[in-house]
Amino acid sequence: MTLPRAALVSLDATPWYHLVNRCVRRAFLCGTDSVSGQSYEHRRGWIADRLRQLAGVFAIDVAAYAVMSNHYHLVVRxxxxxxxxxxxDEVLRRWTMLFxxxxxVQRYRAGTDLLPxxxxxxxxxxxxxRERLVDVSWFMRxxxxxxxRQANAEDGVKGRFWEGRFKSQALLDEAAIFSAMAYVDLNPIHACMAESPESSDFTSLSERLAELHGDHQAAEGAAPEPVSASLDAPTSGRQAAAWCETLPxxxxxxxxxxxxxxxxxxxGFEDYLELVETTGRCQRPDKRGLIEGxxxxxxxxxxIDPEAFIAASTTLLTRFGSAVGTPESLTACCAARQARHLRGMRAARELYERRAA
Structure with missing residues (x-):
């Protein structure tokens, strides 16, 4: 049975989530279309800049992201x-940065005297x-x-660009958070879009590594690409949303x-780098037998069992359902949702229960 979004995204269970959205008919979000030869590579920057602009408005932090050719992944808190x-006043200031x-509200923020x-x-x-600024659905919307809107305007078409609502997985514990982040950061490597984490453009890990070398646009103080698309707030009738082009x-x-x-x-970032590097190398068939064990x-x-982690690093989205975590965390989540079971219990036992020596 399909659960309502309120049950899948429940802050009482966890503030951490893995989010995925795909283009309709698996159309190209970015990259180069092999049929037409047209490049959409610049659209990857739209996602990377936009989500970090929104993180400065919403009370939602971005831990990891990867922008692929026809979909993107996020890990947020x-x-x-x-x-x-x-x-x-702060809530209204933030909201009116978007709408x-x-x-x-406009009169109030302009300093006009209002009646009681x-x-x-x-x-x-x-x-x-305030409720919307902590709502994952509003963030994604x-x-x-x-x-x-920006992609449709560029292509001169109308209609759906995304295939449907975003998919979400609740990350119930530290092990789940860590697994999801590694899964997201390694996505371009597993898809043969990059050979190393530092060369996998438009991922959170490549951005962090670039900042260490001081050559990322954020470190240089470069202004983000202006947002040209306008939005309509569903609760404000005909009013148009006003994106602020100078959102940091x-x-x-x-x-x-x-x-x-x-x-x-x-x-620790060093521990995370070590694991991502090791796991990424183990995923390469031509080098798997040569990696130090x-x-x-x-x-x-x-x-976490290392062999199971390597096996799961490309299948996190398919082996788990709406929640990721240890067997104990999934059992507790089942009870909270009043569900009989959650997909992924077998994977959780294989991944998060260390085998006896």
Whole structure:
């Protein structure tokens, strides 16, 4: 039975999610069409810049991403506590960076004196917008709609650009977060789009490595590509959304194994690099037998079987269903959703339960 989105994306279960969206009929989002010879490579930057702009508006942090030829992957964390601390003025400021908002909100932000009843209405709108700023569906909708309109305008066509609503997997524990991030960052390598993490353009890992060398556009202070697509807010009738062309690019979530930094990925970056590199090499058939058979430190710490991890690094989306985690985490998720079972329990046992020596 298909579960409603509210059950699949529940912050009571986890703030971490793996998200995927594909183009309709598997059409080209980016890359070069082998039939027509037309290059859509520039569209990959639309996704990379747009999602990081939105991360600076929403209370949703981006931990990993990969933009492929006809789809993209994200690993995000929703920070509801951060949004709860925002004042109503801050919420309205953020929302009106994306949408013009009702006339009442425009008057309030312009400093116009409002009647008591109007102030009550403004507070109600701020409460609504606060909920949307921690809503993964709204985040994906604003991201996808802007890209779809811009791509359709470029192609001179109308109609659907995305095949449907995004797919989501709840990441229930640290092992699941780590597996999903590695799966996303290695996607271009597994698809033969790149030979190494640093050469796999438009992935979070290549961006992090570029920033270490100081040659990424964000490090250089380059302005992002202007957003030309306009949006219509469904709750504001005919009002058009006003994208701010100067929205800054929000940095990716930092790594912090010590858990001292707020809103950080709970691993060490060096450990993560070591594992991704090792796993990526093991996935290459011509080199699999030549890789040194040592277990990366992070796999050991999380109790993940290394051989099972390598096998699952290309099949995370298919072997698991709407949630990824250890057997215990999946069992708890089943109980919370009042479901009989979740797809992926067998994979969880193979991946996250260490084998006896």
């Amino acid at each position: 929703v920070d509801a506590a951060r949004a709860a601390k925002w004042s109503d 013009t908002g009702p006339l009442l 009843a109007e102030m009550v209405a403004v507070k109600e709108l701020a409460a609504t917008y 604003v991201l996808n709609e802007a890209v779809a 690019l929000q940095p990716l979530m930092p790594f912090d194994a010590t858990a001292q930094l707020p809103n950080a990925i709970p691993f 040592r277990v990366p430190k992070l796999l050991d710490r999380l109790g």
